[in-house]
Amino acid sequence: MEIVIKLSQFLLSLSLLIILHELGHFIPAKLFKTRVEKFYLFFDVKYSLFKKKIGETEYGIGWLPLGGYVKISGMIDESMDKEQMALPPQPWEFRSKPAWQRLIIMLGGVTVNFILAFIIYIGMAYAYGDSYIANSDLKDGLNIESQAMIKAGFKTGDKIISIDGEPLEKIDNDLNIKLVMAKKVLINRNGIQKEINMPIDFADQRKEEGVPPASMRIPFYINDIPAESVNKNLKAHDVLIALNGQEAKYMDQAKAILLNNKNKTITATIIRDQKQLETQVNVSKDGKLGVQVGALDEKLLAKLGYYKVTDKKYSFLESIPAGLEKGKDKLFGYGKQLKMIFNPETKAYKQVGGFHAIYNVFPDTWSWEVFWSITAILSIMLGVMNLLPIPALDGGHVMFLLFEIVSGKKPSDKFLENAQMVGFVLLISLLLFANGNDIYKAIVGK
Structure with a gap:
């Protein structure tokens, strides 16, 4: 039953993100009277699980759950429809539209991803509020069991004052993410302040650990x-x-x-x-x-005098700035993670995972709060990844369109076809690497 629950959450979240992302391309394409030939959830290699043509667009569900797509007429994309591109441009085709319209169409998907994440965080702030322990109320410091943290210079009882110069105001689920990405951490140990320089390969040092960098001290x-x-x-x-x-x-x-x-x-x-x-x-x-x-649950911990748990509730209007702030923090936080991954010195690339890693993020019990929290961060990840300037991704198309707008020169179809092929090969390589990491971890048990 646990597998069914995890799989259901994984597929529901993935489907929601894919459909809304592709809808972000579909809507502006239609607004600019650009023909959309296909709108698919998952890939329909050779055959479809379901398809129905409505008007000029075929809507369907493919059998390969690696993403989804909209096929826009006159656009060089993963379909590599060279026959269509060899014909004279038609008014309803993507290539016939002004560069600014094509740019809006290409940015539509990631725009929806970011908007969705912020809407989810606003909704969560309103529905669930915020529960945390103020850092100032943490009288006896944190529990440090991680050998990587101990090696870096931390001890149980340390109180974290700031991370990379940013004061730590509350103890919540984001603390350990911040510690993994940190360069400098200022602590208070027995009344004496000390700055600890985090190892650049800290994330790699932690790869075999089954404990978080820091946790609450519990009775x-x-x-x-x-x-x-x-x-x-x-x-x-x-x-x-x-x-x-x-x-x-x-x-x-x-x-x-x-x-x-x-x-x-x-x-x-x-x-x-x-x-x-x-x-x-x-x-x-x-x-x-x-x-x-x-x-012990938080209420009993508070009753025994261990911690003072702050439960903050938001009105609808209050939830808007609270959700926007949460979304901003998550967006910039993921940007830092991505920077770490692309820095070979951190060795963080070893921790990159594929679909199995995403699947494992979901719990084996159903929780709407957890589901929406994971879906929001996945939406941010999808948006950021699609903005990377790699041909075959939205960011690659945006890069060439910006060049066209600035220079006034449109890259040739042949150049775009070659760039698309290079980008496609690069994406497949990244996909194989990420999912290969999953397989390796499963084999070695790490």
């Missing part, structure tokens, strides 16, 4: 007591706060104390039913209590 919360446990005096929902007379407010503190008291019986101070009490616990030879630990 030692007992979720369940297995039948074989020797500590029957402990109960589910107990929260450890001290061990052997030492503070154990957080999981990392408790683990360190237990490792120093292997094969011993020590005193544990716990909170049970909102009351504090002491009990004796037996520590195993590997420094464990033989219990199942779990995570």
